Amino acid sequence: MQKHKAFIDVQAVEMEFKTRKASFHALRDIHLQVERGEFITLIGHSGCGKSTLLNLMAGLLQASSGVLLCEEREIHAPGPERAVVFQNHSLLPWLSCFDNVYLGVESVFGAQESRSQLRARTEQALHLVGMAHALNKKPGEISGGMKQRVGIARALAMEPKVLLMDEPFGALDALTRAHLQDALLQIVARTQSTVVMVTHDVDEAVLLSDRIVMMSNGPAATIGEILKVNLPRPRERVALAEDPGYIAARKAVIDFLYTRHARTELAA
Numbered sequence: 001m002q003k004h005k006a007f008i009d010v011q012a013v014e015m016e017f018k019t020r021k022a023s024f025h026a027l028r029d030i031h032l033q034v035e036r037g038e039f040i041t042l043i044g045h046s047g048c049g050k051s052t053l054l055n056l057m058a059g060l061l062q063a064s065s066g067v068l069l070c071e072e073r074e075i076h077a078p079g080p081e082r083a084v085v086f087q088n089h090s091l092l093p094w095l096s097c098f099d100n101v102y103l104g105v106e107s108v109f110g111a112q113e114s115r116s117q118l119r120a121r122t123e124q125a126l127h128l129v130g131m132a133h134a135l136n137k138k139p140g141e142i143s144g145g146m147k148q149r150v151g152i153a154r155a156l157a158m159e160p161k162v163l164l165m166d167e168p169f170g171a172l173d174a175l176t177r178a179h180l181q182d183a184l185l186q187i188v189a190r191t192q193s194t195v196v197m198v199t200h201d202v203d204e205a206v207l208l209s210d211r212i213v214m215m216s217n218g219p220a221a222t223i224g225e226i227l228k229v230n231l232p233r234p235r236e237r238v239a240l241a242e243d244p245g246y247i248a249a250r251k252a253v254i255d256f257l258y259t260r261h262a263r264t265e266l267a268a
């Protein structure tokens, strides 16, 4: 029988940051298999290495040792199949929302598609995130939540095989955050995307995830535990608030973070 191959496979990864004077062992012995279509969140205290692990998957950093594979191919650089969404929506301020998304679309599909096809892809993606009304607005003319939606539209429009998100809603107010979480749930259900997301927010992790990867504190942080969230989809936040499965999952994460891996001092 053929061995099952994970969509993203992180094997025995170590990450040491070396500067001229010192070195810092950020991650040790990381093993993680992500299945196609799975929604994974990485949670842990500040400085434990969540962004580092995400950036390794993005190919923005190189592991000191170990292997990272996406569809059995080694990840050694960023690629269009792995789109990244950061906390600070990285839009180009001098371009309209439409042009910001179009730029990404063109970089992936420009060689084989006509301009009208590229335009249609761009409009479709902005429509998906509820931003069709602001195509011609510049980033400076829209709110933080709207900018983040455009950033997500740009990532989705590139049809990545996996969406890597680093606290995409971290800078937003609670209501906007809830709204975008719901939008993301719907989009991911429609596109069947694979997502790996960094978050600090326990409720966000439980609401969105198929599995929550809980990391121990650094230095030399590692995966302490992986919690499977067996709540049926579609998920609805109001109904979930009283669901015993939701409450149990939430408790398990809080227990991991604040009892078993509590931080006594703030990260440097």
Ligand SMILES: Nc1ncnc2c1ncn2[C@@H]1O[C@H](COP(=O)(O)OP(=O)(O)OP(=O)(O)O)[C@@H](O)[C@H]1O
Residues within 6 Å of the ligand: 017, 018, 024, 026, 044, 045, 046, 047, 048, 049, 050, 051, 052, 053, 218
């Ligand atoms: N380029 C770098 N050089 C040296 N040390 C680094 C570098 N990048 C990250 N680190 C260190 O590695 C550790 C993990 O950082 P990382 O940003 O991945 O943590 P995090 O869990 O994402 O934190 P936060 O939740 O605060 O964003 C931290 O101690 C950080 O100071």
